[in-house]
Amino acid sequence: MSTIGPTVTTRATTTPATADDRGYDTDVLVVGAGPTGLLLAGDLAASGLRVTLVERRGPAVSNTTRAFAVHARTLEQLDARGLAEPLLATGTCLDQLEMFGRVTFDLSHLRTRFPYVLVTPQYEVERLLEDRARAAGADIRYDTELRGLRQDADSVTADLATTSEGAAGPSDQPQDQPRSRTLRARYLVGTDGVRSAVRRAIGLPFPGGAVIRSLVLADVRLTDTPPAALTLASGGDSFAVVIPFGDGWYRVMGWDRSRQVPDSEPVELDELRGIVRRAFGTDHGMHDARWLSRFHSDERQAPAYRAGRVFLAGDAAHVHSPAGGQGMNTGLQDAANLSWKLAAVLHGEAPDPGALLDSYQAERHPVGTQVLRSSGALIRLAIARTPLQRAARGVSARVLAHVRPVTSYAMGQVTGIGIAYDRDTHRVPDLKLREGRLYELLREGRFVLVAPEGTAPVPPPSTPVAPDRLIRATWSNPARRDTLLVRPDGYTAALR
Numbered sequence: 152m153s154t155i156g157p158t159v160t161t162r163a164t165t166t167p168a169t170a171d172d173r174g175y176d177t178d179v180l181v182v183g184a185g186p187t188g189l190l191l192a193g194d195l196a197a198s199g200l201r202v203t204l205v206e207r208r209g210p211a212v213s214n215t216t217r218a219f220a221v222h223a224r225t226l227e228q229l230d231a232r233g234l235a236e237p238l239l240a241t242g243t244c245l246d247q248l249e250m251f252g253r254v255t256f257d258l259s260h261l262r263t264r265f266p267y268v269l270v271t272p273q274y275e276v277e278r279l280l281e282d283r284a285r286a287a288g289a290d291i292r293y294d295t296e297l298r299g300l301r302q303d304a305d306s307v308t309a310d311l312a313t314t315s316e317g318a319a320g321p322s323d324q325p326q327d328q329p330r331s332r333t334l335r336a337r338y339l340v341g342t343d344g345v346r347s348a349v350r351r352a353i354g355l356p357f358p359g360g361a362v363i364r365s366l367v368l369a370d371v372r373l374t375d376t377p378p379a380a381l382t383l384a385s386g387g388d389s390f391a392v393v394i395p396f397g398d399g400w401y402r403v404m405g406w407d408r409s410r411q412v413p414d415s416e417p418v419e420l421d422e423l424r425g426i427v428r429r430a431f432g433t434d435h436g437m438h439d440a441r442w443l444s445r446f447h448s449d450e451r452q453a454p455a456y457r458a459g460r461v462f463l464a465g466d467a468a469h470v471h472s473p474a475g476g477q478g479m480n481t482g483l484q485d486a487a488n489l490s491w492k493l494a495a496v497l498h499g500e501a502p503d504p505g506a507l508l509d510s511y512q513a514e515r516h517p518v519g520t521q522v523l524r525s526s527g528a529l530i531r532l533a534i535a536r537t538p539l540q541r542a543a544r545g546v547s548a549r550v551l552a553h554v555r556p557v558t559s560y561a562m563g564q565v566t567g568i569g570i571a572y573d574r575d576t577h578r579v580p581d582l583k584l585r586e587g588r589l590y591e592l593l594r595e596g597r598f599v600l601v602a603p604e605g606t607a608p609v610p611p612p613s614t615p616v617a618p619d620r621l622i623r624a625t626w627s628n629p630a631r632r633d634t635l636l637v638r639p640d641g642y643t644a645a646l647r
């Protein structure tokens with residue numbers, strides 16, 4: 152497999168946050184250095200903006216992260232940043248997903264450069280995104296938490312506290328950060344997870360509740376290789392999922408109706424072995440767990456993703472069951488949607504800044520709602536209890552397996568390639584153009600106008616891009632006579 156390094160395009164040199172002549176310490180303050188915050192910070196810094204990213208955790212990398220699946224649409228977004236190939240080298244690609252012993256999803260037929268799900272630990276995603284953000288000039292500060300914020304018509308002022316030494320993280324950033332300080336930004340984005348301090352500070356509720364409790368999670372070795380690549384099986388009052396990392400380790404998740412205990416209850420490997428045996432009929436010779444954890448999963452969504460100059464993205468905006476592995480992917484796509492809009496507004500390229508920023512809520516909130524519904528339906532099928540519920544699961548499995556339009560729709564939603572925002576705004580595949588692949592051109596972070604050779608169409612005045620920053624491209628197929636305007640996030644933009 153070839154490896155292509157990440158592409159970073161900057162308009163101007165960025166520096167750590169110091170007040171400019173208008174009193175702003177930074178253009179955008181991002182709170183939370185998970186995958187969502189790191190992608191957002193990298194995009195904004197690459198566009199030439201001053202970005203500060205704060206994270207209350209220390210800089211140490213944890214190998215106990217729960218996310219493991221990177222779906223096709225997310226890989227396309229990473230490809231548009233030069234990161235897909237390096238990430239593919241860290242994991243294993245699976246094109247077969249088996250559920251309940253009845254349904255097999257064949258991803259190899261997806262119309263994308265990435266017809267599979269990549270299984271790799273979340274920390275590998277974070278490592279690449281952090282390297283890119285730092286290279287672009289983002290000021291990343293660990294051991295720094297948000298204690299409060301206030302906003303006015305022109306800015307957001309955040310109260311920050313350094314929780315330990317080394318606030319600037321493992322880099323050449325200054326290590327003598329003050330214990331407490333305020334930071335004034337033009338916009339603030341909360342990507343700080345389910346317990347979001349940003350969401351609390353702006354007073355947004357997070358309605359919902361636990362959909363499943365006492366899930367057991369571990370990374371283990373298996374003596375016997377499971378027959379399917381990624382398998383979810385249900386054994387009456389239990390279910391289990393087995394996912395190979397490709398390096399001899401397996402991520403195993405299990406649930407037992409009879410063992411509903413608090414998250415703080417210790418987990419022993421024998422407990423997980425028993426769950427897997429009841430679900431699969433065998434534990435595949437499970438041994439040598441490198442870590443074990445117990446957790447619960449909520450279904451929650453903020454009613455709004457924007458409050459004035461403050462935005463929410465990722466788990467700060469929505470959380471749902473782990474079924475389908477859509478959590479990290481949805482957050483990354485939130486960031487890809489929001490980053491170019493903020494950049495266009497801050498660079499003065501948006502004819503209607505308010506409408507453009509409002510479109511983040513209009514486009515991404517319904518997607519979050521849909522993910523809650525689909526992942527919730529899947530987890531409820533897995534824990535079906537009554538004979539009627541299990542019969543319904545069997546019918547649903549047969550429909551998914553044998554009704555092609557239903558199967559295609561389900562795969563499009565889970566992988567993200569079937570998500571459209573409206574009739575005029577849908578995903579664009581990786582087109583072959585005279586100038587190269589579309590997603591290579593998108594690495595510039597600009598709009599791409601694709602037109603027939605010999606024509607010079609003009610995008611509508613509402614397009615939020617400066618004329619000198621529009622990339623013009625030509626169809627490789629001379630028979631195509633249509634014109635296509637592609638946004639920086641790989642979705643179509645209206646030409647009228």
